[in-house]
Amino acid sequence: MAFQEVSSSSSSSLSSTSSSSSSTRQWVYDVFLSFRGEDTRNNFTAHLYDALVRMAINTYRDDDDLKRGENISPALLKAIEESRISVIVFSQNYASSSWCLDELVKILECRETMEQIVVPVFYKVDPSEVRHQRKSFGVAFAKHEERFKDKQMMVQKWRTALTQVSNLSGWHLGNRSEPEFIREIIEWVNLILVKKTYFQVAQYPVGIESRVQKVKSLLDIEKNDRIRMVGIFGTRGIGKTTLSKAIYNSIDAQFECSCFLENISEASSQKDGLIQLQNKLLSKILGNSSQVVDNVDRGSTLIKQRLSRLRILLVLDDVDDSLQLEKLAGKCDWFGLGSRIIITTRDKPLLLAHGVYSTYEMNGLDHDESLQLFCWNAFKRDKPNDGYVEIAEDAVRHSGGLPLDLTTLGLALKKKRYTLLEKKTGRVQKNF
Template identity: 50%
Template sequence: MSSVSFSYGWKYDVFLSFRGSDTRHGFTGHLYKALRDKGIHTFIDDEELQRGEEIAPSLLKAIQESRIAIPVFSQNYASSTFCLDELVHILSCFKEKGRLVLPVFYDVDPSHVRHQRGTYQEAFNTHKQRFFHDHDNKLHKWRNALSQVADLSGYHFKHGSENEYEFIGKIVKGVSQKVNCSLLHVADYPVGMESRMLQVNSLLNIESGGVHMVGIYGIGGVGKTTIARAIYNLIADQFEGLCFLDNVRENSNKHGLVHLQEALLSKSTGEYGMKFGSVNEGIPVIKHRLHSKKVLLILDDVDDLDQLRATIGGTDWFGSGSKIIITTRDRHLLICYGIKSTYEVNGLNKTEALDLLRWSAFKTEKVDPCYRNILNHVVTYTSGLPLALEVIGSTMFRKSIEEWESALDQYKRIPNKKIQDILRVSFYSLEEKEQKIFLDIACCFKGYALTYVKDILSSHHGFRTEYGIGVLIEKSLIKIDACGRVTLHDLIEDMGKEIVRKESEEEPGKRSRLWCPEDIVEVLEENKVRLLWN
């Protein structure tokens, strides 16, 4: 299952990095036992692995497969080049894969680690002599790593200030809360997920202390929610409060904005039963309760600015380091709200699409070669839309090639209802004039030059169409390619044509638009010319 091996479970909960001669048989040994006794799966290297100069591949793998890394900075930690290399790798995982790092300063001043003073300065003086030429720039990497990790929130122990047993208890309690936080189901087959998730994660700028908002946008069914769930699972353990608000559009329409406020505050604080009489009553309560709390908030499927104004307001509502993710079909909504960091989710490439289709339809990546052609035809038909691949794949589970071919022919004539229902949400969010422009383009003007389309449609409708076309672009319903031509996803094109076909399934002459040559000929022959427009 290599193509879908990306998952959100880790082999280890905790990876311990430490100077063996300092703390193995003392503090770190006791911490390891306490973590294990609490049921926290912890990796601790045995002494054999630290005898060489290079970190063993098995140790690097253990770091990558650990959810949390705890480097224990003792007096002689920096004297070990092995420990310093290990720390560089830990921080690399922290940045690239969103892993959590909890530094422990054991009888060491954090400022000595940050600025390499005291025994840390002595260690680097020795390293300077040994790595005189330093072709690999090791010293700079080590100093950088120490400075970065010392700025992270962690634990500081000083002999005489508290009992070591109680100090270890604090660490175990904190780690336990993080590893036990509930994760979300992401996808049965998260094909192509890791690269997209990491791109969004980089926009969040996790290591910064500021409040940051990121918008994820794209057409329905392209995977926005899936990416948001994956991000949630990846970084949830780094926050004091968590809230994933599902289906904001639907819940707002059904239950109102106050319901969204109550749900957000309940989930992010863990206190349930809060009720507000109005949106204006809820806003100051949210600000008061969360302004000093580091929270992760995800608002899924937002379609109205009022939903954002009622729930996330401004960056001053939340504590330092808070991160907010918004998923929407409407890029313009993100622009209007002043969200500068945005990510457009595009369809899967051909390789990814084939992988997802195989797993959805056959529950394996190895498929009888005789299915190759029909699978390629399905991938072409879906244009890499994950929703369509999963729906068609699951529908065709254990079906013969003949059944596959028959189903695909039918989908081309009458699109799948489940797929169409998801895509139609964007259409029904348009104003009437914008709906007309969209149907014109979907039925008759795909692939034409934008300037030509504007002129034709403006002349026909009697109003300038630039704004309406802009709305369609912002809602990811159409795109303009590098050559200035209007284009749209094949399934969105099918959705538009199906809306028009439904105007009169039996009599093409009663439809508002005609594009199929056979229908046009039929109408002309019956002298019912309704070519393109009523």
């Protein structure tokens, strides 16, 4: 795959230090297409849009140029905000449209505040023309300077936006055929969407957020000059995997690459299990699905060689043997500066033996949290229904604060209530 560095700086469209989390946002569109209609509506952009749709990638394309006024419509602004990725097609006359330039400014605002991924596509223009507003872009801005004499701050904002976006990694047509060019863009978009598909954490995430914040303080993500391993330990059913998924969702966008290896204990017990885990790690980080590891020791060497320059987020879930750590994340220097490795296990001494001294003990939910979780599962509300207070309190005492047990008990009571109601009335009411 040929996602090209067409920038003159090290800026990346895949990372952001924004405090907002894209993991909790419900994106309506996968892709927002920004383009100059007169240039590419009926050729390149049309073909790109069709290819995206054929891949079941939900894409917003604005076809309303003929009805445009001076300002971007609220509906279009909303579509930009609701899109996971913005693809900006720069063509020769892109900069002549003040509408397109306003659209670009809004897209870059969303990149900063909403962790939106932004990728420029340079169609029959050189990135340097966009970056420095030369040739057709220079002509367009000379006209803007004349037309908007009383709005020079706006014109400068447009210039800054063009310079900023052209410094992002993107795609340049060059001498390639358009079908090949489009195919590469589609492959990249599809890969990013797969990588950025977040985990469903829990139907009722009671007590999770406070624990997420505690582990994040241990991770100290803002320090990019170090690599840190953090362990989460606790008994079965305490919620370690749920917590690690929630943390992964909340910080994934701040890393170049990420990988979540789930159920390591079970997976490594299978034939060639560790080899398969090594292959999965490499393919997730490097974007190559081919099986490159056939020996566990060679796999360890390859992980260190290929990942030592990348700032990655790696979660190793349910580790129960030191060999699993040695072969998947032997030492901190296997990964690039700023990397964070999260390990969940029932065995704290296993963490300490591997040199993981920054740990978080996962304790059970307190009484109020336990009662809420049980009630959400049993009654779809945060407190017991009339006549069930004593049963709910018994369940809380019996569970010992284990989320898994509380969920199981709550669902069991819910099923029993459904059964009793069906016997009594002959039918089950909706939203019971």
